[in-house]
Amino acid sequence: MKTISAILVALLLLLNGNATFAQDTQDDGSLFYDSHLHLTNYIQKGPSIRDFMKVMGDKVGRSTLFGIPLQQQWSWMNSGEDAPKYYLDSDAPLYYYSFTDAYIAEQFNELTEDEKKRFEPMITGFNPADMYAFDHIKRVLLTFPGVFSGIGEFTIHKEFVSSKVAGEVASLRNPALDTVFSTAGEIGLVVILHNDINKPYPKTYTQNYLKDVWDLFRRHPETTIIWAHCGLGRVVAPVKDQVVFMEDMLDDPSLSHVHFDISWDEVAKYIVSSDEAVKKVAELMNRHPDRFLFGTDEVGPTDQEKYMKVYNMYEPLWKALTPETSEKVRKGNFARLFDEAKPKIRAWEEANKGKLF
Numbered sequence: 247m248k249t250i251s252a253i254l255v256a257l258l259l260l261l262n263g264n265a266t267f268a269q270d271t272q273d274d275g276s277l278f279y280d281s282h283l284h285l286t287n288y289i290q291k292g293p294s295i296r297d298f299m300k301v302m303g304d305k306v307g308r309s310t311l312f313g314i315p316l317q318q319q320w321s322w323m324n325s326g327e328d329a330p331k332y333y334l335d336s337d338a339p340l341y342y343y344s345f346t347d348a349y350i351a352e353q354f355n356e357l358t359e360d361e362k363k364r365f366e367p368m369i370t371g372f373n374p375a376d377m378y379a380f381d382h383i384k385r386v387l388l389t390f391p392g393v394f395s396g397i398g399e400f401t402i403h404k405e406f407v408s409s410k411v412a413g414e415v416a417s418l419r420n421p422a423l424d425t426v427f428s429t430a431g432e433i434g435l436v437v438i439l440h441n442d443i444n445k446p447y448p449k450t451y452t453q454n455y456l457k458d459v460w461d462l463f464r465r466h467p468e469t470t471i472i473w474a475h476c477g478l479g480r481v482v483a484p485v486k487d488q489v490v491f492m493e494d495m496l497d498d499p500s501l502s503h504v505h506f507d508i509s510w511d512e513v514a515k516y517i518v519s520s521d522e523a524v525k526k527v528a529e530l531m532n533r534h535p536d537r538f539l540f541g542t543d544e545v546g547p548t549d550q551e552k553y554m555k556v557y558n559m560y561e562p563l564w565k566a567l568t569p570e571t572s573e574k575v576r577k578g579n580f581a582r583l584f585d586e587a588k589p590k591i592r593a594w595e596e597a598n599k600g601k602l603f
């Protein structure tokens with residue numbers, strides 16, 4: 247009898263243990279999943295994926311993986327021996343560097359099947375003002391099957407960057423961008439879009455970009471969208487009533503496919519600027535726990551302490567969120583969006599195998 251009850255107790259313990267595990271499927275001991283990570287910079291340099299995995303360590307369970315689609319030209323005429331490393335280092339233009347996609351795919355394909363499960367590689371090397379951009383996306387998928395989970399971060403309006411890009415300037419109104427969004431929707435690719443809400447130093451007589459970006463999102467209800475940095479930038483400050491317009495978006499059923507990432511130390515600086523700001527943002531997130539993702543927006547991190555900077559900046563926010571919201575923002579929403587996307591993308595690749603785009 248004693249033995250039977252001991253077995254029963256052991257069984258109950260086991261079942262309880264499993265129940266706890268089922269409640270939190272992301273419980274791998276890591277602090278967060280990184281929804282916004284650039285492996286390479288504006289001159290296409292960065293750590294190898296294996297070195298980056300060392301930087302993730304056991305602190306970061308999973309991560310997106312993308313380069314930067316824009317290359318800063320080293321113009322001898324502009325800077326001579328002074329080789330630019332950043333887009334603000336030179337007056338020379340940026341241009342679309344499509345090889346970034348092959349580079350990211352090659353890095354990913356060096357990993358074991360188990361290691362691959364930690365990464366969501368993204369296609370970025372297309373010109374969003376080119377009506378052929380969607381062909382590039384399909385070509386990359388079929389050239390590197392089993393690799394990519396989405397497209398982005400790619401940029402339409404970005405302070406100091408968009409105006410430097412060679413060729414036709416990107417626009418939210420360009421039908422080429424609509425083709426990119428509908429292709430992503432058709433295939434199931436997650437979209438990470440950078441689009442500032444406003445100009446760097448807005449004047450009272452200019453309009454912000456909100457209406458155009460909402461119109462774009464509404465035209466593509468079938469596409470899973472992550473709006474990077476909540477539309478903010480280094481000098482693109484939150485518009486008056488930022489939280490109100492975000493809540494309007496979150497409550498709008500025609501925008502239920504849109505999510506926000508709170509990546510970038512430049513965004514964290516606004517959110518943690520005061521107890522009042524933390525409280526407002528935390529309340530907004532607690533009301534809409536499924537719609538926010540944390541990311542670092544680090545570029546080619548080589549040092550774990552520096553890599554954790556944005557996560558640590560958000561300490562007051564993590565404390566202000568309910569445990570459920572915090573888990574979703576740090577991990578759960580990342581897992582849900584990408585785990586839902588991948589089977590669809592793999593099925594599209596299978597169905598289109600051998601086709602040439």
Ligand SMILES: [Zn+2]
Pocket residue numbers: 282284399543
């Ligand atoms: Zn970024």
